[in-house]
Amino acid sequence: MIQINELEKYYGSVKALRGISCTIEKGEVIGLLGPNGAGKTTLMKILTGYLQPTSGKATISGMDVCEHRLEIQKKIGYQPENAPLYQELTVQDFLMFMAKLRAVPKDKIMSRLQMSIERTGLKDMMTRVIGTLSKGYRQRVGLAQAIIHAPEILILDEPTNGLDPSQIVEIRGLIKNLAQESTVILSSHILSEVQVTCERILMVINGQLHLDSRIVDLDTGNVLSLQINNNDANKATSTMKKLPYIVKVTRFAGRGDYVIIRVQANSSHVDLGKNIFQLAKEADWDVRELRSESGDLEMMFREAMRV
Secondary structure (H helix, E strand, O other), rough: EEEEEEEEEEEEOOOEEEEEEEOOOOOEEEEEEOOOOOOOHHHHHHHOOOOOOOOEEEEEEEEEOOHHHHHHHHHHHHEOOOOOOOOOOHHHHHHHHHHHHHOOHHHHHHHHHHHHHEEEOOOOHHOOOOOHHOHHHHHHHHHHHHHOOOOOOOEEEEOOOOOHHHHHHHHHHHHEEEEEOEEEEEEEEOOOHHHOOOOEEEEEOOEEEEEEEEEEHOOOOOOOEEEHHHHHHHHHHHHHOOOOOEEEEEEEEEEEEEEEEEEEEEEOOOOOOHHHHHHHHHHHOOOEEEEHHHHOHHHHHHHHHOO
């Protein structure tokens, strides 16, 4: 459904995105993970048509996001980090206004309004003025406007930012409910939030895609990572993939002359560290570091930030 190919975005001399490529299939729940300033919001704004890339291409349902911006925006529901709400309007008036802006047919406005209210738990807040609502309920209003037109894709930028623990649990459940009918891209820098809400993560650091993995594949038990010179990386990747006990070899960006290769074995009984160390020694690879991992998302995030 969403195809991203070598996407780059520069703000003057600042490189916000550096050659990001990935594919997102229909019905997936994607966690877009990374620290503040990593490029997550820039990527989402390109997908929603608010920004144009410096180079590269992104398509949604086969349509280029630059050439078919209005058609694509009809397919997308977007909640920015600080959802712009009309504070003086009631919840009902605001959502009806948004339905008209989204070109919902007149004969379907009331049914779409009822659907969005029920799914976001706003039934008792319909006549309340938005400016009087708690932050948690304002977040719900932001989600309601994002789904009022029944979008195929739902893009949420830090939807739980600033909420208390009970509100976070409520919004988390709401997102899982919404994911039953839409492809969801959830941006966050909160690791636990992504891990319990999403099926797959895209980790963006310093404008580069460092990791693309399903959540279930992270809990591996026998994983290590190598920081290896880029000149040796291709040969090392090819060699390790041929080993009978290796089930997955993933290469992602580093800094300078070094990249990271993550290696997963099919058994906890394999002495993966010893075997790969011996292989690197015999092949004379330029390896800066060889480190075991637990497969934990937080550890992987720290590793990526450390490079």
